[in-house]
Amino acid sequence: MGKIKPLYENMQACFVITSDNHIDSKHPFPRIPMSFLRRSLKDAENAEIPVDAYITVGDTTSRGNETNWEMAKKCFADCKPAKQIMLTIGNHDTWNDDGYEAAIEQYLKSACEISGRKQDKTYFSAVINGCKLIFLGTTSDSGCAAVLGGEQLSWLGRELEHAPEGKPVFVFCHQSLNGRHGLPRTWDKQEKPDRAPDEGGIGDESEQLADILKSHKNVFYFSGHSHMGLCGENMKEKEGYASFEKEDGLELINLPSLACGNHHGETDKMGIGVVVEVYAGRVVIRPRSFSRRRMNKKIIIRDRKPYLEVKLI
Numbered sequence: 285m286g287k288i289k290p291l292y293e294n295m296q297a298c299f300v301i302t303s304d305n306h307i308d309s310k311h312p313f314p315r316i317p318m319s320f321l322r323r324s325l326k327d328a329e330n331a332e333i334p335v336d337a338y339i340t341v342g343d344t345t346s347r348g349n350e351t352n353w354e355m356a357k358k359c360f361a362d363c364k365p366a367k368q369i370m371l372t373i374g375n376h377d378t379w380n381d382d383g384y385e386a387a388i389e390q391y392l393k394s395a396c397e398i399s400g401r402k403q404d405k406t407y408f409s410a411v412i413n414g415c416k417l418i419f420l421g422t423t424s425d426s427g428c429a430a431v432l433g434g435e436q437l438s439w440l441g442r443e444l445e446h447a448p449e450g451k452p453v454f455v456f457c458h459q460s461l462n463g464r465h466g467l468p469r470t471w472d473k474q475e476k477p478d479r480a481p482d483e484g485g486i487g488d489e490s491e492q493l494a495d496i497l498k499s500h501k502n503v504f505y506f507s508g509h510s511h512m513g514l515c516g517e518n519m520k521e522k523e524g525y526a527s528f529e530k531e532d533g534l535e536l537i538n539l540p541s542l543a544c545g546n547h548h549g550e551t552d553k554m555g556i557g558v559v560v561e562v563y564a565g566r567v568v569i570r571p572r573s574f575s576r577r578r579m580n581k582k583i584i585i586r587d588r589k590p591y592l593e594v595k596l597i
């Protein structure tokens with residue numbers, strides 16, 4: 285057990301990232317997901333060096349209604365996990381008994397109340413200590429997938445083009461690109477041989493999005509959605525997939541569910557997310573058990589190390 289502290293000296297930016305928190309009033313024990321979220325927030329708040337942003341990669345709630353968001357707000361209350369808070373939208377956040385439009389309105393209102401940042405769209409960006417952060421989100425009722433649409437994809441291209449040179453760009457989208465991180469096998473606990481190849485992924489725009497992301501340097505794409513437990517190099521060798529993958533220079537990172545159960549992982553434990561540390565010329569991403577307040581060192585992520593270290597170009 286110990287506080288979050290940098291791996292190296294002279295850290296330029298630090299982000300704590302969790303996904304699939306699934307706050308839910310209809311959970312058999314609603315206090316369980318609330319407690320996992322709260323513990324991650326407190327762990328970030330107690331970090332040795334102030335965290336620049338606390339970020340979720342979607343499905344903060346299970347139902348996207350006022351009751352769920354009020355419960356989420358309670359977790360964030362009286363707690364300063366980071367200088368800024370950013371909440372990516374997930375498919376569950378768009379599901380509300382009153383329909384998609386009502387869910388989006390609830391998400392925008394709640395995200396603003398939690399983060400203090402005014403948002404009028406499901407996608408937005410920010411620059412923190414020279415690093416560009418881009419948050420993508422569906423613009424229509426699209427089931428488990430996401431529809432970004434031409435306007436958002438063009439905006440993404442421009443955001444990447446204008447990102448500071450030699451600095452990392454962090455892109456957050458609830459759904460991973462189709463077929464990555466073991467999809468569609470890893471979409472659910474139960475493997476089904478007849479799953480469509482795009483199941484569990486972002487959907488029809490996957491390759492268009494991949495091409496845009498790959499046309500820029502130093503891009504890190506974070507997703508959640510499948511609730512795949514943390515998988516490293518050993519799983520990559522054995523089964524061909526991992527939570528940390530690389531494709532034509534694009535880093536793909538899939539986060540386990542913080543509080544809703546996981547499967548297909550080398551560890552299926554909950555309470556896990558990542559800490560991102562930015563240094564001059566490199567990025568370090570370390571899995572952390574926020575509930576146990578320690579870095580996860582059992583799983584080999586890349587180059588036989590229990591973390592991912594990427595040199596920037």
Ligand SMILES: [Fe+2]
Binds near residue numbers: 343510
């Ligand atoms: Fe989820």
